[in-house]
Amino acid sequence: MSKLTKEDLHFFLLKLHSLTGIVPIGIFLAFHLAINSLRTVGVHQYQFSIDLINNLPFLFGIEVLFIYVPLLLHSALGFYVTFAGRMNVRRYPYYRNWMYTLQRITGAIVFAFLVYHMGTTVVPKIYYGKELFDAAPFLIDAMNREFQTWGGRILYLAGIFSAAFHFANGLWGFCVSWGMIVGPSAQRNASVVFLLFGLVLGLLGAATVVEFSLHPVPVAPSFTG
């Protein structure tokens, strides 16, 4: 490719924003919510999933490369995109304009939620050096405490549903921007399918919240491997 100008870079970064929303962040979100919902099946399955993740080789590197860097990039560009436009849904209250507006609002909510969520999970986990098999009891204990109050439950439900909507609607936007759904009826049908998908993700998350709220897990001291 010829010399990269500032104008080309702009286009390139916006494409990257769009792409990072799906791979890896969106994929991560879908797996994160699905795996966490194992909690509704049993404590064992849930603890096993956490143990598995926390015993991955190069875990920190994987997290930085595939989650933190793309997430920071997507968020920074997301705020840039949000402030480049000016919402006008009150003057032009069409369905898709609502979706456009909600995409931006839920993006901001998810960002705030993630600061809190990561600040109360991964950050202390790393700070207190809870690695390998020590991670699961530590994290489950943190979640237990989180869901003892209505404040915690509502916070998590808001974060989960915002993320699920943002991902589902973002998936639609991605398919339009990259030219995978072109005609009006294809776009309408895809919108229904993606929103249903978002609803399923949201419900998986909500089920986990309910399970934690009703039956906090008595944390058994884990064996150290």
Added chain:
Amino acid sequence: MTRETIALKIKRQDAPGAKPYWNVFKLPSLPHANVISCLQEIQRNPVTADGKTVTPVTWDCNCLEEVCGSCTMRINGRVRQACTALVDILEDPIVLEPMSKFPVVRDLQVDRSRMFENLRKIKGWIEIDGSYDIGEGPVFPEKIREKAYALSQCMTCGCCLEACPQFTLTNDFMGAATFSQVRYFNLHPTGAMNKEERLEAVMKSGGIADCGNAQVCVEVCPKKIPLTESIAEIGRETTLQLLKNLVLK
């Protein structure tokens, strides 16, 4: 609806950058009047509702049949053409404002040069003359001609940009009309010879990637141009062009 009089509340501005202010005019309500005929009435007798004689309100218009796009303004908050805005079916008072996403020249007149600059950037024309004869043009398949006809009706009025949340007075977003014109000229068999240049012109800052898919543009386009289809189509072609540029160039 029979009304004796009709009030026009008009946002005015004496010069570019001057402070806007409002004037209210009361006119006898005539059958079949449209916003332009009301403005002509005000021009003949520029006296406000409270009896002050003011400078006549200025506006742009030309065709008077919704094909030139020059009379575009916000009427009761919504962007549209003044020449086809029938007074009988408008709410009283009728509020007239210039478009907000283009610099105001005076009163209801705005400067839409940004749209024309963008058409220049995307080569919004078909190259025919060279220093040599490029021969006869290829045949235009009927199916494609039909599609192209729908796109050809764009009158560069600016409605789609005025209503777009991603298009502001200060940013460099090109907007739906420009993307649709890229598609239009690329559909033409001769125009397709400059296809890549047009695509690359919208793969820049302010280009296709800046569209947020709010799809307000297609709702307000008076010519019912399938703008969102054009946007997705150009999205698809620029994506392929990007891959091509990365891998093959």
